[in-house]
Amino acid sequence: MSKVGHSNSQDFPIEESALIQQAAETHHLTFSEITKLLADDACEELLCAAADAVRKQFVGDGVHLRGLIEFSNICRQDCMYCGLRRDNGKIERYRLTADEIVMLAEKAKGYGYRTVVLQSGEDAHFTAERLAEIVRRIHALDLAITLSVGERPREDYAAWRAAGADRYLLRIETTNAELYERLDPGMSYENRVRCLRDLRELGYEVGTGSLIGLPGQTVEMLARDILFYQEIDADMIGIGPLIPNGDTPLGKAAPGDWHLTRRMVALLRLLLPEANIPATTAMETMMPRGRELILASGANVVMPNVTEGDYRRKYALYPGKICVADTPADCRACMGGRIATMGRFVATDKGFRKHQPRKR
Numbered sequence: 001m002s003k004v005g006h007s008n009s010q011d012f013p014i015e016e017s018a019l020i021q022q023a024a025e026t027h028h029l030t031f032s033e034i035t036k037l038l039a040d041d042a043c044e045e046l047l048c049a050a051a052d053a054v055r056k057q058f059v060g061d062g063v064h065l066r067g068l069i070e071f072s073n074i075c076r077q078d079c080m081y082c083g084l085r086r087d088n089g090k091i092e093r094y095r096l097t098a099d100e101i102v103m104l105a106e107k108a109k110g111y112g113y114r115t116v117v118l119q120s121g122e123d124a125h126f127t128a129e130r131l132a133e134i135v136r137r138i139h140a141l142d143l144a145i146t147l148s149v150g151e152r153p154r155e156d157y158a159a160w161r162a163a164g165a166d167r168y169l170l171r172i173e174t175t176n177a178e179l180y181e182r183l184d185p186g187m188s189y190e191n192r193v194r195c196l197r198d199l200r201e202l203g204y205e206v207g208t209g210s211l212i213g214l215p216g217q218t219v220e221m222l223a224r225d226i227l228f229y230q231e232i233d234a235d236m237i238g239i240g241p242l243i244p245n246g247d248t249p250l251g252k253a254a255p256g257d258w259h260l261t262r263r264m265v266a267l268l269r270l271l272l273p274e275a276n277i278p279a280t281t282a283m284e285t286m287m288p289r290g291r292e293l294i295l296a297s298g299a300n301v302v303m304p305n306v307t308e309g310d311y312r313r314k315y316a317l318y319p320g321k322i323c324v325a326d327t328p329a330d331c332r333a334c335m336g337g338r339i340a341t342m343g344r345f346v347a348t349d350k351g352f353r354k355h356q357p358r359k360r
């Protein structure tokens with residue numbers, strides 16, 4: 001890395017500020033340029049300010065709230081980092097009934113949400129037909145529906161799409177196939193990519209994303225993640241730090257770096273300017289007001305929890321999850337207030353990805 005840039009009065013190398021400006025204007029950087037900005041904490045504020053401006057230019061000041069329904073924590077997979085993993089005997093398992101799920105969606109609509117996210121472990125109880133029926137019932141409420149239930153055959157995705165599902169969230173977690181397969185034993189990177197491709201072909205808006213701070217993950221791998229998201233033209237990208245869960249094999253791993261995660265979000269906004277990018281719950285678990293900070297660094301989506309009662313606590317991907325004692329009404333009111341304080345507003349449309357002509 002050349003240091004010819006010297007420092008300017010704001011104490012970051014000129015070379016890097018030029019890169020940030022280039023990214024903000026052309027939405028293009030090379031692998032080594034992305035790596036350089038990711039690795040550089042000195043340029044973080046400048047990077048995030050540029051991302052905030054691009055966010056405003058491309059997706060505006062509206063913050064999309066998506067009501068998150070965590071409907072089952074039963075999972076057939078055994079991901080090394082995740083509290084829902086099959087081999088975790090300490091978690092209390094639960095599964096909501098179809099009526100309970102639809103009731104939560106109805107309530108979410110009552111709080112003003114236009115869209116719900118149905119998320120669960122990979123729970124085989126929810127056959128394609130069972131989940132399709134739930135999707136049909138929620139679709140009839142005129143809510144946009146995002147599913148996040150893991151890897152399934154293409155036919156299942158097709159059935160849910162036909163039933164009215166609009167979007168699907170499936171984080172790639174890492175685009176390093178070797179790391180992916182080490183941390184998600186029994187799963188194949190190839191199949192994860194196949195799922196994303198199928199979802200795209202079926203007409204879903206495709207959400208994906210990375211876990212930051214996986215043991216062995218490097219900034220180069222994160223730069224590859226960003227290029228992958230550009231290549232597949234991801235509609236939504238959720239980025240969160242690893243929060244070690246003591247009931248998993250990664251319980252003693254170092255937590256993901258909050259600031260690196262923030263730089264990742266900012267770079268994604270610069271390089272995929274139209275994407276929907278959430279300020280994730282994990283960012284606030286690690287730092288108070290973390291979601292506001294991320295909303296001011298390029299993000300434009302928040303997914304407040306609309307799960308009720310003890311199920312919130314039991315859906316324990318990681319420890320220290322925020323708002324487990326709050327009600328869905330509390331979360332809606334709290335987020336609405338916080339967004340208004342930032343000079344932003346809660347968007348009232350269904351929050352589909354905006355397509356605008358690119359400035360070249």
Ligand code: SAH
Nearest residue numbers: 081082120121149150171241242243317318
């Ligand atoms: N079964 C669904 C939903 C998984 S849980 C699926 O496969 O997509 C949603 C996300 O939580 C995961 O994609 C993962 O990135 C994140 N997650 C899991 N364990 C975590 C941990 N310990 N710290 C931070 N995020 C975690």
